[in-house]
Amino acid sequence: RRSYSVSSAFDFAPALFPLSASGAGYTAIGTPGTPAFDTTGGSLEKNKSLTFLNGLSLIVGLIIGSGIFSSPASVNTNAGSPGAALIVWAIAGMLAWTGAASYAELGGAIPLNGGPQVYLSKIYGEWAGFLFTWCAVMVLKPGSAAIIAIIFGEYMVRAFVGADAMETSVWINKIVALGGLILVTALNCVSTNLGRRSTDMFMFLKFIALLGVTVTGIVVAITGLSYSGPASDDWKTIGWFEGTKTDPSNWAVALYAGLWAYDGWDNTNYVTGEFINPQRDLPRTIHTALSLVVLSYLMANVAYFFVLPVATINSSNTVAVAFGRFVYGPVGALVLALVVCGSCFGSLNATTFTSGRLVYAAGKEGYLPEFFGRLGLSKNTAIRLPLRGSRASRFTKFIADDAGFFYTPIWAMLLNASLTAVYVVIGDFSTLTTFYGVAGYTFYFFTVLGLIILRVKEPNLERPYKCWITTPVIFCCVSLFLLSRAVFAQPFQTLIVVAFIIAGVPLYWWRVGSRGKNGRQQSMDWKFWKRWGRN
Ligand code: ARG
Numbered sequence: 001r002r003s004y005s006v007s008s009a010f011d012f013a014p015a016l017f018p019l020s021a022s023g024a025g026y027t028a029i030g031t032p033g034t035p036a037f038d039t040t041g042g043s044l045e046k047n048k049s050l051t052f053l054n055g056l057s058l059i060v061g062l063i064i065g066s067g068i069f070s071s072p073a074s075v076n077t078n079a080g081s082p083g084a085a086l087i088v089w090a091i092a093g094m095l096a097w098t099g100a101a102s103y104a105e106l107g108g109a110i111p112l113n114g115g116p117q118v119y120l121s122k123i124y125g126e127w128a129g130f131l132f133t134w135c136a137v138m139v140l141k142p143g144s145a146a147i148i149a150i151i152f153g154e155y156m157v158r159a160f161v162g163a164d165a166m167e168t169s170v171w172i173n174k175i176v177a178l179g180g181l182i183l184v185t186a187l188n189c190v191s192t193n194l195g196r197r198s199t200d201m202f203m204f205l206k207f208i209a210l211l212g213v214t215v216t217g218i219v220v221a222i223t224g225l226s227y228s229g230p231a232s233d234d235w236k237t238i239g240w241f242e243g244t245k246t247d248p249s250n251w252a253v254a255l256y257a258g259l260w261a262y263d264g265w266d267n268t269n270y271v272t273g274e275f276i277n278p279q280r281d282l283p284r285t286i287h288t289a290l291s292l293v294v295l296s297y298l299m300a301n302v303a304y305f306f307v308l309p310v311a312t313i314n315s316s317n318t319v320a321v322a323f324g325r326f327v328y329g330p331v332g333a334l335v336l337a338l339v340v341c342g343s344c345f346g347s348l349n350a351t352t353f354t355s356g357r358l359v360y361a362a363g364k365e366g367y368l369p370e371f372f373g374r375l376g377l378s379k380n381t382a383i384r385l386p387l388r389g390s391r392a393s394r395f396t397k398f399i400a401d402d403a404g405f406f407y408t409p410i411w412a413m414l415l416n417a418s419l420t421a422v423y424v425v426i427g428d429f430s431t432l433t434t435f436y437g438v439a440g441y442t443f444y445f446f447t448v449l450g451l452i453i454l455r456v457k458e459p460n461l462e463r464p465y466k467c468w469i470t471t472p473v474i475f476c477c478v479s480l481f482l483l484s485r486a487v488f489a490q491p492f493q494t495l496i497v498v499a500f501i502i503a504g505v506p507l508y509w510w511r512v513g514s515r516g517k518n519g520r521q522q523s524m525d526w527k528f529w530k531r532w533g534r535n
Contacts, residue, residue, distance in 0.1 A: 065347030067261020092258030202346025217303020
């Protein structure tokens with residue numbers, strides 16, 4: 001077990017928020033020129049490599065997954081009319097955005113890997129950070145990855161074997177899903193660069209796809225040219241608000257469906273410590289990403305409405321494929337199915353990247369056995385292929401890190417992949433999504449509430465980025481509304497979530513309580529806090 005006796009001159013409690021009255025002693029972590037990597041045991045935070053663009057493709061690549069291609073039906077049917085559906089998409093986008101902006105403030109103030117794990121510890125005490133980690137590592141991250149992997153499998157099978165095979169055997173889907181999972185895990189184990197570059201690539205693909213859908217929609221609406229003839233509902237006569245539902249529970253369900261499509265906005269926070277300049281780039285990344293995503297989702301939805309009859313949208317859980325078939329015929333359906341595959345694959349890749357970092361942070365913290373917080377397979381000599389001198393080809397350099405190959409949190413990735421595989425195999429889709437929604441929003445809520453608490457408790461904490469106070473307040477109110485609906489709609493599943501969170505308490509005593517007097521949280525250590533002008 002890791003020992004936590006970092007010799008420190010100062011007391012733990014005041015060290016919690018050592019405030020820089022001056023602010024001058026505050027240097028951006030990871031100014032270019034920090035040693036590229038650490039050879040002894042190592043830490044990802046020292047191997048800073050993420051730029052603004054990497055962050056952008058990471059978060060956009062993660063957010064745009066399955067949702068925009070498959071959720072429109074449930075948003076639509078629950079909102080009742082195209083206009084109301086668009087409003088739901090806009091509200092969901094704004095909600096995700098307020099959450100993300102709040103996280104940007106926290107991440108700027110506390111620029112460490114692990115995200116909420118660190119914020120919650122700082123704000124409520126380490127138990128809260130631990131419980132988050134417990135849920136995120138065991139269920140939230142692998143659960144959401146499993147959902148994406150399953151959807152990936154479905155579309156893959158749909159594209160290559162046909163929709164019939166998809167209905168007859170879920171096992172084919174699951175096997176394909178596992179294949180995708182193994183592939184992304186391998187990519188991310190090989191090098192940080194490889195994981196990152198594939199994410200970048202898929203992000204471009206997704207944007208092109210969404211742009212393609214939008215442009216096609218407009219062209220078809222105007223010219224009436226398509227494989228199946230003109231768009232069947234004349235878009236000029238769509239009753240945009242006909243049939244809008246008024247029951248709040250319908251809206252809540254619609255909102256949940258929309259939120260799944262926007263989910264993942266918190267993920268850059270898990271890797272903040274790896275940003276070269278987190279204080280500047282994290283907020284920039286988040287705002288750019290969310291504005292791009294909200295805009296492209298709204299446009300894609302408008303395109304669906306322009307082209308497909310509302311009834312078709314409502315009855316299909318694969319709107320994108322229906323869209324492709326309508327406009328370009330069978331080839332279009334195939335192409336769009338492949339696009340959705342690619343989109344899910346990219347999302348799975350990005351979520352694997354961040355999950356690895358989360359598990360890794362937990363290992364470093366001593367929440368998990370030590371080897372999960374390791375880079376490479378073995379301790380001091382992380383297994384990595386040397387990469388020096390001119391012998392390394394440009395290609396090698398392209399896919400390897402400065403530190404060579406396999407200098408990644410391999411054990412952490414493996415844990416995440418194994419749990420994901422378990423959920424893919426045994427997971428029931430609707431249980432997974434409910435659990436994910438309830439537990440996920442519980443932690444989003446408490447983290448954003450924590451931002452408000454932190455403003456009161458530590459008004460002088462250096463915040464390179466500060467959002468309007470209305471931002472977290474709106475987020476807290478809406479997520480509370482969503483949570484309360486879930487509690488009433490599915491009391492039994494909510495109870496399971498609560499029980500699961502509470503099950504983390506004894507583990508907390510075991511992993512953290514037994515650290516002893518000198519035990520302290522790694523993320524609270526001097527290396528971090530001295531940047532606030534201490535030491
Ligand atoms: N928004 C993504 C989609 O539409 C899902 C993201 C899941 N969340 C996560 N943290 N992996 O498929």
